[in-house]
Structure formats: structure tokens, C-alpha cells
Amino acid sequence: MVTQQVTITNPSGLHARPASQFCRFLRKFKSKVFLVTEAGKVDCASIINLLSMAIKQGTTVKLEVTGEDEEKALPEIAEFLQNLKE
Amino acid sequence: MKIIQVSKAASAGIAAGKAFFYKPVDLKASAGLVAPGQTGAELERYRRAEERAKEKIGVLAKNSDIFQAHLDLVDDPALRDGVVRRISEKRENAELALQETAAEIRERFEKLDDDFFRERAVDIRDVCRTLMLALKGMEENSLAGIREQVVLFADQLTPSDTAGMDLRFVTGFVTRTGGENSHVAIMARSMGLPALVGVGDKIDEVAAGDSVILDALEGRLIVRPDEATAALYAGRRERYRRHLKMLRQTNGLPAETTDGCRVRLYANAGNLEDVKKAAAEGAEGIGLLRSEFLYMQSAHLPTEDEQFAAYKSAAELCGGEVVIRTLDIGGDKSLPYLPFEKEENPFLGWRAIRISLERKDLFRTQLRAILRASAFGKVRVMYPMIISVDELEAANRVLRECEEELARQGTAFDADIKAGIMVETPAAVLCADELAQRAGFFSIGTNDLTQYLLAVDRGNKKIAALYDSFHPAVVRSIRTVIEAGHRHGIPVGMCGEFAGNADAVPLLLGFGLDEFSMSAARIPEIRYLIRGSSRKEAQGLAQRACRCASAAEIRRLVEKKGK
Numbered sequence: 001m002v003t004q005q006v007t008i009t010n011p012s013g014l015h016a017r018p019a020s021q022f023c024r025f026l027r028k029f030k031s032k033v034f035l036v037t038e039a040g041k042v043d044c045a046s047i048i049n050l051l052s053m054a055i056k057q058g059t060t061v062k063l064e065v066t067g068e069d070e071e072k073a074l075p076e077i078a079e080f081l082q083n084l085k086e
Numbered sequence: 087m088k089i090i091q092v093s094k095a096a097s098a099g100i101a102a103g104k105a106f107f108y109k110p111v112d113l114k115a116s117a118g119l120v121a122p123g124q125t126g127a128e129l130e131r132y133r134r135a136e137e138r139a140k141e142k143i144g145v146l147a148k149n150s151d152i153f154q155a156h157l158d159l160v161d162d163p164a165l166r167d168g169v170v171r172r173i174s175e176k177r178e179n180a181e182l183a184l185q186e187t188a189a190e191i192r193e194r195f196e197k198l199d200d201d202f203f204r205e206r207a208v209d210i211r212d213v214c215r216t217l218m219l220a221l222k223g224m225e226e227n228s229l230a231g232i233r234e235q236v237v238l239f240a241d242q243l244t245p246s247d248t249a250g251m252d253l254r255f256v257t258g259f260v261t262r263t264g265g266e267n268s269h270v271a272i273m274a275r276s277m278g279l280p281a282l283v284g285v286g287d288k289i290d291e292v293a294a295g296d297s298v299i300l301d302a303l304e305g306r307l308i309v310r311p312d313e314a315t316a317a318l319y320a321g322r323r324e325r326y327r328r329h330l331k332m333l334r335q336t337n338g339l340p341a342e343t344t345d346g347c348r349v350r351l352y353a354n355a356g357n358l359e360d361v362k363k364a365a366a367e368g369a370e371g372i373g374l375l376r377s378e379f380l381y382m383q384s385a386h387l388p389t390e391d392e393q394f395a396a397y398k399s400a401a402e403l404c405g406g407e408v409v410i411r412t413l414d415i416g417g418d419k420s421l422p423y424l425p426f427e428k429e430e431n432p433f434l435g436w437r438a439i440r441i442s443l444e445r446k447d448l449f450r451t452q453l454r455a456i457l458r459a460s461a462f463g464k465v466r467v468m469y470p471m472i473i474s475v476d477e478l479e480a481a482n483r484v485l486r487e488c489e490e491e492l493a494r495q496g497t498a499f500d501a502d503i504k505a506g507i508m509v510e511t512p513a514a515v516l517c518a519d520e521l522a523q524r525a526g527f528f529s530i531g532t533n534d535l536t537q538y539l540l541a542v543d544r545g546n547k548k549i550a551a552l553y554d555s556f557h558p559a560v561v562r563s564i565r566t567v568i569e570a571g572h573r574h575g576i577p578v579g580m581c582g583e584f585a586g587n588a589d590a591v592p593l594l595l596g597f598g599l600d601e602f603s604m605s606a607a608r609i610p611e612i613r614y615l616i617r618g619s620s621r622k623e624a625q626g627l628a629q630r631a632c633r634c635a636s637a638a639e640i641r642r643l644v645e646k647k648g649k
Contacts, residue, residue: 015206020155047155048164051206052194 001066002074010084013056018084023047025080031067033077088309090292092285095302096271099280100323101258102316103235105296105309110247113218115181120173128173132180135220136160142216152209159213164191181221188214229255237298239289243270245419253277258300260307262289265550267533267583275586276360278607282307284550333610337368341602341613343595347621351613352407352603354581358396361403364606368613371406373529373603374468374581377452378415386423387448393455401463408463409529409581409603410456411508412481413448414438414470433543438471443480453488460500467505468529473513475520481505482524508581510534515563518570528571529603532582536560555584556637556644561593565632568597579603589644591615596628 010018026033026044033044037059042049055061063081065074120128140160147153159165168187172178178186188210195207219225229236232255240247241262248269259274264283274281280302292298292309299308299319303326308315341351352373353364361372380388380396388396400408416437417426429435442449456467469481485505492499507514507521510531514521522528536555537544544553554560564580571578579601584590586604588611594602595616602612627643634640 017151017155020151020158023158043163046162046164047158048162048191048210052191052198054198 001064002070003065004063004074004078005060006063006078006081007060008055008057008081008084011057013054013059014050014084019047019050022080022084023050026077029065029067029069029073029077031065031070031073033073034064034066036062036064087312087315088291090285090288090307090309092282092288092305092307095281095305096264096266096268096283097259097274097279097281097302098326099258099278099300099302100319100326101237101280101300101302102319102323103237103255103257103298105239105292105294105298106229106232106236106256107294108229108238108240108243108247111219111224113215113222115185115218116179117182118179119177120179122177125174125177128180129170132169132173132184132221135180135217136166138220139213139216142220143213156209156213156216159209160217165214181218184214184217184221229253237300239292239294240270241289242268243273245269248273258302259283260285260289260292260300262286263547263550265544265553267544267553268550272583272605275583275607276354276356276363276605284547330610333614334368336614336617337610339613339617341370341616343616343619343621343624345620345622347595349595349599349616350579350601351609351616352409352579352581352601353606353609354603355400355606358399358403360606361400361408364609365403365405367606367609369404369406369606369609371464372400372404372408373579373585373601375400375408375410377410377413378419381413381415381421381424382419387451390451390455390458393452394458397456397459397465398462401459401465404463406464407466409466409468409506409579410459411468411470412439412442412452412456414508415441433537439469439477439481440471442469443477443484446484449481449484450488453485454492457485457488457492457499457503458497460503461498465500465503466527467503468508468527469505470508470531471511471534472507472509472521473511475517475524478507478521478524506576509567510538510582512538512563515539515567518567519573522570522574522576525576527576528567528578529601530564530567530578530580530582532560532564532580532584535563535582536584539563554637555582555587555590556640558632558634558636558640560584561634561640562632564594564599565597565628568599572598577601586612588612588615589641592619592624592644593628593631593640595619595621596624596626596631598625 035042035044037053039053042053044050063078140157143153143157147157169183172183172186173180192207192210229252235255235257237258238256239260242264243261258279259270259281261270261283264270268283271281271283280300282302296309299311342348350370352371353369354374355361355364355372356376357379364372380393397410417429417432417435459465472478482505504526506525506527508531509528532555536553539559540557542549542553544550568578577600580599581603585602586608631640631643
């Protein structure tokens with residue numbers, strides 16, 4: 001498992017379209033991806049679970065990636081989250 | 087070709103199109119469990135439903151990000167795992183598993199602090215609906231996607247049925263049940279579309295997709311018309327359009343009887359679109375603005391600013407007076423954010439002014455918004471369902487408090503704004519004198535008044551035929567109310583459907599009604615009739631009508647005059 005702290009700067013947090021894009025983006029990786037916040041830990045394979053965390057702008061989350069391509073995946077995923085702009 | 091004769095039409099005109107049958111879909115799951123060996127098959131059934139749902143959504147997703155997101159929702163582990171677990175472990179049938187998983191997910195979303203995330207619950211509901219339809223092997227039967235002219239057939243059409251419908255391609259309506267004052271009749275008239283209601287089992291003689299001609303002038307349905315008939319009706323439709331055009335031409339002329347008695351012709355409006363259409367039909371003002379649309383179209387209580395914006399628009403769009411009725415809603419129409427307890431009889435229950443006087447917070451918000459709008463156009467306030475002087479005085483006290491508040495805040499409003507009441511209960515009729523001394527005006531709500539006086543539910547198909555505003559009880563009550571109003575120097579109007587009834591014109595003119603407010607589409611014809619009437623003759627006829635013992639006698643009296 002590898003982890004990294006990421007702050008969500010997207011104005012509308014992790015809402016439907018970005019969450020959808022995020023989940024789809026994750027499919028190319030073999031690892032399991034989790035986001036950890038104060039409210040709990042969520043498996044990002046489920047948009048529903050991700051959305052129900054209601055992650056708003058300014059929240060710092062811990063990105064947890066576990067799997068055979070975790071080293072490569074972590075920085076790419078962190079960058080994706082940081083670059084969300086809508 | 088088949089010709090089906092039915093009884094009176096609810097809305098005049100001639101329409102043609104393909105028959106489209108509307109049936110509200112029942113998407114409830116049954117409570118049954120599947121046998122232990124059957125869970126595999128049940129899982130497979132759900133998997134196939136997922137595929138069908140994805141096919142349907144996939145088509146829409148090509149052009150829409152929203153539907154693309156819906157597509158992802160179908161595959162979402164939270165949804166799928168929940169359903170699969172309920173099927174395998176609890177042996178629930180697939181529909182039930184879906185229903186319960188969906189409910190649980192929606193609940194999670196609805197608890198969230200943020201409006202936006204709460205609204206995602208709507209997406210979940212949409213996707214699960216598509217999945218449920220696929221599971222049940224049903225087709226979505228909304229009008230979405232229809233691009234040709236259709237005549238809408240249904241057992242009945244309630245406000246919730248038609249609320250979200252895209253009625254652009256609908257040329258007319260036919261319903262199995264319902265009377266002249268059912269929701270579909272009123273809506274058809276306000277849209278200027280022909281409608282036949284209460285046709286009973288005759289509706290079964292039409293098949294979906296049949297080419298039909300709806301003749302609401304003669305009360306006839308022609309199924310699969312031959313060429314000659316189609317041509318004949320094209321001619322009739324044209325002649326009817328010309329007739330309407332002629333009526334509209336008299337529309338530029340005042341609503342004045344042959345002996346110089348001038349009345350006001352106003353329109354009833356259920357939303358801002360109606361207000362716009364009213365002016366086009368020659369309405370001099372809006373005699374009834376049903377404010378419920380603001381409460382029903384919103385997922386939250388409409389704020390003072392939201393209401394003010396709408397009332398201000400109405401006043402500006404109208405050009406003339408706008409009479410705004412305060413919230414008139416009850417247990418039959420419930421709002422998601424205003425919970426109603428289950429009532430045995432919501433029509434005699436907690437509704438309308440009773441809600442406003444108990445929930446003064448809601449009432450103040452609405453009154454303040456109306457007052458603020460009164461600075462931008464001529465506006466009146468009207469309280470619904472009043473049964474006593476106490477209620478009227480209590481309502482007026484709140485109104486005065488709001489006026490004082492606004493004055494202190496330096497916000498502009500019409501200090502002379504008139505506050506009046508809908509007279510629609512037997513109590514209001516019998517106490518009309520006392521009420522007239524304290525109200526700025528009356529508006530007779532014949533729809534509900536007829537129901538309460540005759541103890542008939544106009545929506546109840548078994549006895550809907552008993553509902554008749556020509557009943558002596560209603561006619562005499564109208565006379566009583568108008569006379570009481572005039573004794574105390576206040577104007578009396580009518581906003582029930584009776585005001586737009588051609589046969590009622592002599593009675594209403596005769597009793598001295600000052601203001602006729604109706605579906606905008608009725609205005610041209612009523613203006614035409616008023617201009618052809620003599621007030622003096624109408625007075626005589628109206629007095630005679632009050633001595634009649636039955637509705638049939640009154641109708642004969644009025645029809646004789648018309649011939």
C-alpha cells in the first residue's frame with residue numbers, strides 16, 4: 001500500500017461528473033484505490049459511495065492505493081484529483 | 087372506420103392524430119421471497135435487466151454527460167452488491183432487492199448536508215426506475231420522444247400525471263372517467279385543446295396507434311377514418327378555426343351588454359405561462375392566480391424572494407389586475423417538505439387558510455412577497471376556503487402585521503391593497519353579509535362550492551353525474567352572495583369554471599356579477615355572448631331561475647332564452 005495526502009481544490013468538490021470521470025480514470029489501474037477522510041474510508045470503485053462522502057472543496061483526503069501497479073498509479077491519481085477544475 | 091358517439095365534450099374543438107395510451111406505471115415490488123434453489127435464476131434476471139437498462143441509457147448517453155453518469159451508476163458496486171446480497175442472502179425477489187437497495191442509497195444521499203449532493207438522490211431514483219422498468223419488462227410510457235401529433239387516451243389524468251408531461255405534440259384528450267370539471271377538462275380548456283371525458287368502456291374500442299379524429303363539437307370519436315371522412319373533418323376544423331378567429335375579433339371590444347352594462351373579463355392562471363396566454367386571449371386581468379405552482383414545483387419551501395419575483399412577473403406580464411390566492415393546498419396534493427398527517431378526508435381537512443393560520447411563518451412569507459409585488463402592479467390578495475368571520479379577521483391581522491413590518495423596513499407596497507375571500511363554502515354563503523362587511527371583495531369558487539353544497543366529490547366517477555352547478559342550491563347561493571356583496575359595496579367576481587360556462591351567462595349577468603374569471607380560452611366566446619345579451623332580460627331570467635325546483639328546469643329556462 002502507498003499513500004499520499006491530496007487537497008481537493010475543485011470548487012464543487014467531488015460531485016457527479018468529476019466523480020464519474022475519476023472512477024472511470026481509475027479503471028485502467030489494477031490496484032484498489034481508497035480515499036480516507038474524517039468521515040471514513042471509501043472504495044473509489046463505487047461512485048455512489050464516493051458521492052455519499054460529499055467531499056467538498058478544501059478537504060484534504062488521504063489517497064490509499066494497493067496493488068501491483070501502486071507505485072505508478074499513486075502519483076497519476078493524485079495529479080488527476082488535484083487538476084479537477086469544474 | 088368506426089364512429090363512436092359519446093356524451094358531452096369537456097372542451098370544444100376538433101383534433102386529429104395517432105392514439106397514444108397513457109397508463110401510469112406501477113413500479114412497486116411485491117414482497118415475495120424466491121425459493122432457495124431459485125436465487126441463481128433471480129440473479130440472472132437482474133443481470134439481464136442491467137443490460138437492458140444500459141442499452142436504453144446508452145442511447146441517451148451519447149449526447150449527454152448526465153446520462154453517461156447514469157450509465158456508470160448501473161455498474162456501481164454499491165448498487166449491484168446491495169442487490170446481489172439481498173437476492174442471495176435474504177432470497178428477496180429482484181424487484182424488492184432493487185427497491186430496498188435504492189431506498190437505502192437514496193436515504194444516505196438525502197441525509198447529506200449539501201443541496202447538491204441531496205439532488206444526486208434524484209439521479210439514483212432515475213436510474214433505479216429504468217432498472218425497475220427493465221426488470222418488469224415494461225416500457226417507459228412517457229411522451230418523451232414522441233414527434234408526431236397524438237391524441238392522448240387515458241383512464242384518467244391527474245395533476246401529477248400531467249405535471250411533467252411534454253404536451254407539445256398532443257392535439258386532444260380522451261379519458262374513460264371524469265366529468266366537465268375534472269383536472270383533464272380544466273387543463274384542456276386552458277390549453278385550448280379539445281377533450282372528451284367520461285367516455286367509459288367505449289375507450290376500449292380504440293387501439294394504440296390508431297389514427298383518430300376527435301370531434302368534441304358533436305361528441306364523436308372517429309377511429310381509422312376513411313379518406314372522405316378525413317377530408318370532411320379537415321374542412322370542419324378549418325371552419326371552427328375561423329369561428330374562433332371571429333370571436334377573437336370581438337375580443338378587442340368591451341364586455342358590455344346591449345343595454346350598456348359593463349363587466350370585467352378576467353382569466354384564471356396556474357402559472358406564469360397562463361398569465362402570458364391570458365393577455366393574448368383578451369383577459370383584462372387575472373381573477374385567480376393559483377399560487378400553488380410555486381410550492382409544488384420546488385423541492386423546498388419557496389422563499390420570500392422567490393415568491394416576490396414570481397408575483398412581480400405576473401403583475402408585469404398581465405398589465406391589468408392580478409388577484410393572488412394564498413396557498414390552497416391540502417393532504418390530497420402533499421408537498422415533500424411539508425408533511426401532512428394521514429387524513430380520512432383531506433378535502434374537509436387541514437388545508438388552505440387553515441394551514442396558513444396555523445403555520446404563520448409560511449403565511450407571512452407569502453403575504454410579504456405579495457405586498458412587495460403590489461408596488462410593481464395592481465395586485466389583490468385572496469384567502470381560500472374561508473368559513474368564518476374569525477378566520478378572515480385573523481388573516482387580515484397577519485396581513486396588517488406584515489404591512490407594518492414592511493413599512494418599518496422602508497419597503498414599498500400598495501397601502502390600499504384589497505384583501506378579499508373566495509366564497510366556496512356553504513358557511514361563507516350563509517354568512518355572506520358579515521363577511522362582506524370585512525372583505526375587500528368576493529370571488530365565488532363554484533368548483534368547490536358545488537361540491538360542498540351538493541355533497542358530491544367531482545373526482546368520484548360513480549357519482550360525478552350529480553355534480554351540477556345549475557342545481558338550484560348553487561344558483562340561489564350565487565344570488566345570495568352577489569346581493570350581500572353589493573349591499574355592502576364590494577365587487578363580486580367568480581373564478582370557478584361556471585364563469586366560463588356559456589349557458590350560465592344570462593344567470594350571472596342577471597344576478598349582477600361584476601367580474602367573470604375563467605380559463606383564458608373561454609374568454610372570446612363569453613365576451614361574444616355578453617355583448618349579445620340584455621342585462622334587463624337577464625335579470626328577469628335569473629329571478630325566475632331561483633324559483634325553479636331542479637337543475638333540469640333551470641337549464642331549460644336558460645336554453646330557451648338562447649334559442
